[in-house]
Amino acid sequence: MTSSVECKNFLRSLQLLNLLIKIGVQNLILCPGSRSAPIAIAAGELNKLGLVNIFNSIDERSAGFHSLGISAASGNLSLVITTSGTAVSNLLPAAVEADRSCKGIIFLTADRPLRLKDCGSNQTVNQEDFLSSVCRRVLSTNLNGLHETQENEILNLVRITEKQISTFPGPIHLNIPIDKPLDISFLNKKNVLEVFERIYLKKKYVFQKVGIKSDKTKFFEILKNLKLDESGIILVGPYQGSVNDLSSFNKSLEQLQEITGWPVFADPVSGVYSDLRGLVVNWELVLRRHKNLIKCKQLLRLGPMSSSIDLEKFLTKFEGIQILIKEKNYRKLDPIQKSFEYDFGLSNFTTLLLEELSINEQNKNPLTSLALDLIEEGEQIKEILKEKITNDNQITEYKLANLVPKMWPAENPIMLSASSPIRDWLTFSENGTLTRNCFSFRGASGIDGTLSLALGISRIKNPLLLVTGDLAFVHDINGWLIENSVDMNLTILLIDNNGGNIFNRIYKKNLKEDELKKLFLMPKKINWQKLSESYQVNFKSVANFKKLREAFDWSISIQKSVIIKVDIDPENEIFEKNALLEKIIGN
Numbered sequence: 001m002t003s004s005v006e007c008k009n010f011l012r013s014l015q016l017l018n019l020l021i022k023i024g025v026q027n028l029i030l031c032p033g034s035r036s037a038p039i040a041i042a043a044g045e046l047n048k049l050g051l052v053n054i055f056n057s058i059d060e061r062s063a064g065f066h067s068l069g070i071s072a073a074s075g076n077l078s079l080v081i082t083t084s085g086t087a088v089s090n091l092l093p094a095a096v097e098a099d100r101s102c103k104g105i106i107f108l109t110a111d112r113p114l115r116l117k118d119c120g121s122n123q124t125v126n127q128e129d130f131l132s133s134v135c136r137r138v139l140s141t142n143l144n145g146l147h148e149t150q151e152n153e154i155l156n157l158v159r160i161t162e163k164q165i166s167t168f169p170g171p172i173h174l175n176i177p178i179d180k181p182l183d184i185s186f187l188n189k190k191n192v193l194e195v196f197e198r199i200y201l202k203k204k205y206v207f208q209k210v211g212i213k214s215d216k217t218k219f220f221e222i223l224k225n226l227k228l229d230e231s232g233i234i235l236v237g238p239y240q241g242s243v244n245d246l247s248s249f250n251k252s253l254e255q256l257q258e259i260t261g262w263p264v265f266a267d268p269v270s271g272v273y274s275d276l277r278g279l280v281v282n283w284e285l286v287l288r289r290h291k292n293l294i295k296c297k298q299l300l301r302l303g304p305m306s307s308s309i310d311l312e313k314f315l316t317k318f319e320g321i322q323i324l325i326k327e328k329n330y331r332k333l334d335p336i337q338k339s340f341e342y343d344f345g346l347s348n349f350t351t352l353l354l355e356e357l358s359i360n361e362q363n364k365n366p367l368t369s370l371a372l373d374l375i376e377e378g379e380q381i382k383e384i385l386k387e388k389i390t391n392d393n394q395i396t397e398y399k400l401a402n403l404v405p406k407m408w409p410a411e412n413p414i415m416l417s418a419s420s421p422i423r424d425w426l427t428f429s430e431n432g433t434l435t436r437n438c439f440s441f442r443g444a445s446g447i448d449g450t451l452s453l454a455l456g457i458s459r460i461k462n463p464l465l466l467v468t469g470d471l472a473f474v475h476d477i478n479g480w481l482i483e484n485s486v487d488m489n490l491t492i493l494l495i496d497n498n499g500g501n502i503f504n505r506i507y508k509k510n511l512k513e514d515e516l517k518k519l520f521l522m523p524k525k526i527n528w529q530k531l532s533e534s535y536q537v538n539f540k541s542v543a544n545f546k547k548l549r550e551a552f553d554w555s556i557s558i559q560k561s562v563i564i565k566v567d568i569d570p571e572n573e574i575f576e577k578n579a580l581l582e583k584i585i586g587n
Helices: 005-022 037-048 060-075 092-101 151-167 186-200 215-223 243-260 283-290 309-317 346-356 369-389 397-407 420-428 448-461 469-476 475-479 501-510 513-521 529-534 545-558 571-586
Strands: 027-030 053-054 078-082 105-111 137-140 171-177 234-236 264-266 297-303 321-325 340-342 414-416 464-469 490-496 536-540 564-569
Touching: 005 037, 005 053, 005 105, 005 151, 005 186, 027 037, 027 060, 037 053, 037 078, 037 186, 060 078, 060 092, 060 105, 060 243, 060 448, 060 475, 092 105, 092 171, 137 151, 151 171, 215 321, 215 340, 215 346, 234 243, 243 297, 243 346, 283 309, 283 369, 283 420, 283 571, 369 571, 397 420, 397 464, 397 490, 397 529, 397 545, 414 420, 414 448, 420 464, 420 501, 448 464, 448 469, 448 475, 448 490, 464 469, 469 490, 490 545, 501 513, 529 536, 529 564, 536 545, 545 564
Parallel strands: 027 053, 027 078, 078 105, 105 171, 137 171, 234 264, 234 297, 297 321, 321 340, 414 464, 464 490, 490 564, 536 564
Antiparallel strands: none
């Protein structure tokens, strides 16, 4: 093997990707470009060896979200490779969401060497700064070029990445300056591969995962304020931990509930198992109905706050103690600033708690009277919903939230777009999401990347149902350009309400119709049938719940991407929902 720049670029690319695979990368999204050629060629060779899956995307923005969906569904690191320049800036939206939702993802971007910076060289920008505000770490190989980077420098870079992901998951930016020549001849590639496979491929490396350290001082400070033998409520918000830790999270929650006997309010994307004792169905409607009658002096909050205005009002007015337990998230997570925050996770907290309690106190305690009352209230509301929500009436968004979890097979995952669907399901789904994995990217709560995220999830967990509004869906229509996306086992329930219907709920009373459309709803006249055909995606439009159930069965059977459209009349939606809420909670 020669010592040429092209050979060193290729060898170091192989070493870098191989080490990233060893710390958990299984799936890689590759975007087009020339500056990233040595890394792309190396990725192709590792794919041939069966070490990593590769999918390509011509849109870096979609690629970032697709990779994030893979990471969320698998619990493993995912990787995006891009060229230099504006390609890197297109990663920012996905990096923002990965940051706020605490999901491990690596953005590996090629760059120009230092000698080409700040001198007018083509496609050379300060890309090392583009993602710095939201990434856990921004790291680089030798600024003069990858070919001048030593093996130990690459190993150190990957060790830093592994340590960061283990302690505080989130996006990592690896910016790799690469000097020309970028291509490599067949002979040199063969020679480099022989060296790599003989010396580096099976070489053992030591990576030390850093476990979460408990803070007993903080724990005992919290324990002094908790009165476990008195009444309280457990509030479980969106789950931000890894899906690989979900089982231990639920085991700890079960133990905590058995110790306290407290009722549990679970968000649709809390990850809570549906057989947990103490679950209160329709808890948000219970809050609306009896917010002034819920009497207790302590709340145990797990994770971020649910997207419920009524819950936020309740927490703001609550005069007792509030404990907030977070999963590997060391930022402040309490917008009302009334809680003691514990950073080290529910499993850690419960382990310390059990150590402090006597054997008798570890026994299963009965449900508190508050729990029994709240559970009964939830069941009463359930009967009202059962009476008022029927399959033969016109389809509305709130009926979809109530009926779809009962129609879509209980073992199959669901993703809710981060606009009106997540709010409707919070209020009306009756814990129907808790029988399966349910995803919704509530970190930054944007509609960015809706389709790409769903396609990423469906690579790992399928058949997947995506519930989305029309604007959120079309905003990310380039998701269909990701490799073999049409072949994903993904059913898209497309709610066509002619624009951003959530704004109808907020601003309709104080704006004229033309103002509302121009400033907020932004309706688009789209021929969904032809749009689906242009991407070769199966399509159906249904008008009632009977046809919707049949469409679900059809979509699951063909095991490919499917769009099922339902039309919503916003005026009728508001009228019916208000009438139902008045029946449940009064004026």
